[in-house]
Amino acid sequence: MKLKEEVNKVIASAFDKAGIDTAPIPVTEATKPEFGDYQFNGAMALAKALKQNPRQIAQTIVENLDLNGIITKAEIAGPGFINLWLNDTFIAQKAAEARADERIGVMERERPVKVVVDYSGPNMAKQMHVGHLRSTIIGDTLANLLSFLGDDVIRQNHIGDWGTQFGMLIAYLEEMGEDGSGSLKDLEQFYKDAKARFDADEVFADKAREYVVKIQSGDAHCLNLWKKFIDISLGHCEEVYEKLDVNLSRDDVRAESFYNDTLAKVIEDLDSAGMLKESDGAQCIFLEGEEIPVIVQKKDGGYLYATTDLAALYYRANVLGAKRISYVVDARQGGHFKQVFRVAKEAGFVPEDVRLEHVAFGTMMDKNGKPFKTRDGGTVKLIDLLDEAIVRAKEAITAKDNYSPEELERLAKIVGIGAVKYADLSINRESNYVFDWDKMLSFEGNTSLYMQYAYARIQSIFRKYEGALSGEIEISDTLEHRLAVMLLRFEDILIRAADDAAPNQITTYLYELVTLFMRFYEKNPILKEGVDEKTRTSRLLLADLTARTIKQGLNLLGIQVVERL
RNA sequence: GCACUCGUAGCUCAGCUGGAUAGAGCACCCGCCUUCUAAGCGGGCGGUCUCAGGUUCGAAUCCUGACGGGUGUACCA
Known part of the structure; x- marks a missing residue:
């Protein structure tokens, strides 16, 4: 749901009632839990235009605020901040609705854009x-x-797939006189060999130049060679895409x-x-x-x-x-x-x-702040990097549990590739970032493994729980309140991340969500003895929505989750 | 030279359209497992947000300048 929009509406209606006629000023997420869930800072900005003391303006707004529905408490603080607390009943109901929804409450845009x-x-x-x-x-x-x-x-x-270099490459491919599946295995080497040939042999070089012209003029023989070359090379890319678990196909x-x-x-x-x-x-x-x-x-x-x-x-x-x-x-x-x-x-x-x-x-960058290269200064092949991620993930997750070889292989692939992706996507994309295996495959902090672990823990609860999952969500303390509000913010986060093309806004959100969940879970037992039925159900529902939000968030990042870790 | 970009804790990074005492993780110190995955949680230590001005009720955030790093700068992509 678009939570912030709901809160903005409440403020806007208070403006109407109070007769304040200005462009709407949006609320912002509260900077601290003590300040509620959302805060409205517009009173200070309005002071000059309305020629009133900001606290007075805040007072007027609060007096006209509808405190029965979405917002349950509004407090004026400092120079004129209005701190807003969301109603527990409201968020409980919205969280239940989100949970009942396949899209966990995220609407499809009314006006889609191509x-x-x-x-x-x-x-x-x-x-x-x-x-x-x-x-x-x-x-x-x-x-x-x-x-x-x-x-x-x-x-x-x-x-x-176009340019002068292809003349040289297809001339060389022809000279090798085979279908290319052998020598094209390593494109880097193939390119080097072709280049060496080009530099050493004038006749070959002339032919290469001639082939460039021939491709461009549509010569059938050369075009065929070229197509074969592209086909094989694209096949290499698709191997990488598949390993990376990326949604790119030939149609794209x-x-x-x-x-x-x-x-x-x-x-x-x-x-x-x-x-x-x-x-x-x-x-x-x-x-x-x-x-x-x-x-x-x-x-x-x-x-x-x-x-x-x-x-x-x-x-x-x-x-x-x-x-x-x-x-x-x-x-x-x-x-x-x-x-x-x-x-x-x-x-x-x-x-x-x-x-x-x-x-x-x-x-x-590498750990020393230099562009990422192999030991001998060459470029790192992506496929090698991904394979190494899988090997390292294997080491990281065997430290605790014994898995069957097949299960380990499956987990390592998801975890290793996910770790590479998460580490990259969690950084503000515009800055350079330091590639660090240890940090990437750590279970601590804003890492994919911390998310995977939280997800697996929740799944573990449901493996142990025998009853059916139905009932109501009831918010019983501050942590549950904060967790529910965080869950309801998901759509707002996605919309902004999409608009800014900023994946790290999603990871930051997931990290905050998971941290909150871990704290909630530490303090509020679910399956332990002495937890009454209603409380248990409510907490199970919150845990379920949390897990699904983690999963959806990671899936958007192209990362799969594992049920057990 | 010019243009773009970055400069936040020892390290790696958050910090959204300006908001209250600048936040995490790692590292370091101290607590919490007979019970839901301790790969967890709590607490402590750590900052003149590069510097100097300006705008503003309010600046890490916006503007100007300086310093420092990165990148780009005519027939490669």
Whole structure:
């Protein structure tokens, strides 16, 4: 439910009753439990406009407040804060409703938006490396989240399958004279070998250059080789996606090459819009206030990534009809997107009301604050990183229990991959973050294992409990009150996280939720002797809703839960 | 040089549209298991929010400047 909106309505109606006629000022979550559940700080802001003392204004609002329904207590504090406590009966009822709902009370948007989320974007000439991790999982989370909220999400995997390097690669593939399944196992090595061949042999190099032209002109033989190459390379990516448990399929692939035929049109349109200017033989757009031009066509006639991006923007806005287009790409490309978005709007490729955003993220660092590399300085292959996560997860969880080998394998996969994802997604995406195995696979603090553990503990309660789960929720103390309010805030959190494209708002919420639950559970026994039936039922219901909220939250992050840990 | 971005506890990080005494985890110290998973919970220690101005009833948050780190800067993506 949209809890905050409910509280805002109560305030707004008090404004009406009091005859205060101003734009609505929203409440905020209370900064401390002593200050209630929500606080209204608008009295101070209104003081000047109303020419009244803020405490007096607060007094007027409180006097006109309906204290019988949602809010049970309102207190004026300090210079004019109004602290608001939610009614236990109200939250108990809403929590029960949420629990009875498959979507735990989260509504689908009344006005869904068509959104394109562009993420992952691996290069077909190379193996996926850790640099692709963040784009892939942040993008996947954003897509999951928007989709859950009811938006019409179109996932777009803008793979790099076009460019001069492919001439060399397919020439080499042909020379190897096989279907590629052998030598293409290691793309990194294949690329190196092809490059070595290219540098050493003039005849081969000429052929490679010739093949570039041939692919572009649609030569059947070369196109076939190219398709084979892309197919195998994409297969590697899919292995990673599957291991990562990410919702990307071939249907989501809209490769660079897809836009190839429209690039000439882009140049034409830019030209007729009067935006093109030749500079050093290249076709450029000079934007007001920008030092560097956007180059859309090289002096040799070739196109650049800005050209492809413009074509993609046109396609997404006009053919797909997106109203929001999100690019989940490394922060270092900020300048590029800033310019391309401006060009797209100024040239009319994208209507004014379409929201274009660069969902930027920082670099992954090692413990010493250096970019994450292998010991010998190479890039870390993503698949290796994931395999290591699984191995380490295995070590971490065997420390306590004995599992069968199959069960251990299954758990380690969920836990290990989940830990990698959670560690990444729990950091504010715009900052660089330090990759640390130990922290990642710790059970303490804001980690996936702390969440998994809490979830498993709750499942354990239900394994032991024999009765049916029905009855009412009754809030019996402050901890239960806070837990219930936290549970009801879920939708508000998701909406904001979706709008800000900020997965860490979800993890922060989950951490707070779980911490509250742990405290509640410590203090308020459920199955122990001496707990009366009604109290037990109520607590079971709260525990159930908590577990389902944890599960839903983690699922949105692309993380599975385990029933036992 | 210019542009962008970051600077919060010893370390890793939260801190939402400005709100009350700046929050977590780790590390360190001290408590709590005959009973629902102690991989948990409680308590303690630890801060001039880089610095200096400004706006405001109120600034870690907004503005200006300085200092420090990162990144980007014309035909790669």
